Amino acid sequence: MSKLIYILNGPNLNLLGQRQPEIYGHATLQDVEHACAAVAQAQGFDVALFQSNHEGVIIDTIHEARLKAAAIVINPGAFTHTSVAILDALNAFEGPVFEVHISNVHKREAFRHHSYVSMRADGVMAGFGVEGYSLAVRRVCSILTK
Numbered sequence: 001m002s003k004l005i006y007i008l009n010g011p012n013l014n015l016l017g018q019r020q021p022e023i024y025g026h027a028t029l030q031d032v033e034h035a036c037a038a039v040a041q042a043q044g045f046d047v048a049l050f051q052s053n054h055e056g057v058i059i060d061t062i063h064e065a066r067l068k069a070a071a072i073v074i075n076p077g078a079f080t081h082t083s084v085a086i087l088d089a090l091n092a093f094e095g096p097v098f099e100v101h102i103s104n105v106h107k108r109e110a111f112r113h114h115s116y117v118s119m120r121a122d123g124v125m126a127g128f129g130v131e132g133y134s135l136a137v138r139r140v141c142s143i144l145t146k
């Protein structure tokens with residue numbers, strides 16, 4: 001079994017740390033990658049973090065995960081609420097999938113309350129700040145080592 005966990009990030013998350021810090025905080029995606037790598041490596045796993053502003057690139061990366069990754073942790077950004085295509089791609093992935101939102105989407109505008117990705121996700125973290133990523137990675141590691 002692959003020991004790699006893919007951490008996928010959708011649009012605007014490249015601006016993490018600069019964009020609306022009152023909602024998303026000051027940590028960057030690089031900080032997220034380091035925190036997740038530390039959790040994963042302690043359990044004998046590794047992470048590869050990706051970010052794209054383009055739906056098709058995210059779908060291509062999910063297809064790549066079919067061959068290379070044991071699990072996916074995904075924050076699809078705004079595509080969460082719109083993308084049947086990302087849901088379909090995740091449905092073609094066989095391992096565990098965890099969905100992460102830095103903010104509590106349920107406390108925000110009504111259009112953020114529905115997630116296509118949640119129809120596939122084995123678990124959802126929302127409102128835990130960037131810690132949600134490493135908590136999701138911890139859960140993935142415990143599922144994969146069972």
Ligand code: DQA
Pocket residue numbers: 011012013075076077078079080100101102103104105112
């Ligand atoms: C987000 C929530 C989404 O509604 C939003 O479009 C994002 C980030 C979050 O991490 O809280 O870009 O996924």
